[in-house]
Amino acid sequence: MKSNLFKFVLPLAVVALGLTSAMSTSGIDKSAEAAPIMGWKHISGPVPCEKVEECSNSGNFDCTAPDDSQLYARPISTCLTPLKRNVE
Template identity: 75%
Template sequence: MKTNFLKFVLPMAVVALGLTSAMSTNAMDKSSEELAPIMGWKHVSGPNPCERVQVCSNSGNFDCTTPDGEQLYAKPISTCLTPLKRNVQ
């Protein structure tokens, strides 16, 4: 009786633990998307390919742009390639 109980309950407990862990990891990924503001850079010609413009939130559905409408980008190393977003237009 005890062996049958363990054979039935133990796999269900392992599955429940796995599902709980997966859901908490997914929630952590979503909360990390809204990090600190990111400096927005625009493409320019010259020795430095990027110029600092303004801070973008990088969360939202609207493009982060300069006042004249140019798209702003994140600058991970030396080139600005990743377009930034913001919450308000």
């Protein structure tokens, strides 16, 4: 009788522990924020972009430089993708 109880209860306990662990870790990625992206400003000269400050690139507000010019992401050599931020 004792061995039948262990054969039935032990697997159920292992499954319950696994399900509890999986449910407790499912919300971890929801609160994580993406890494900041360096914001670049258009300038004239041989190098068309100047590094200014980091932007979160999430949210509804434009990421701007201190002089209120739009900041962009810098793929390769040009600044084409406008960046956003969470706060104004």
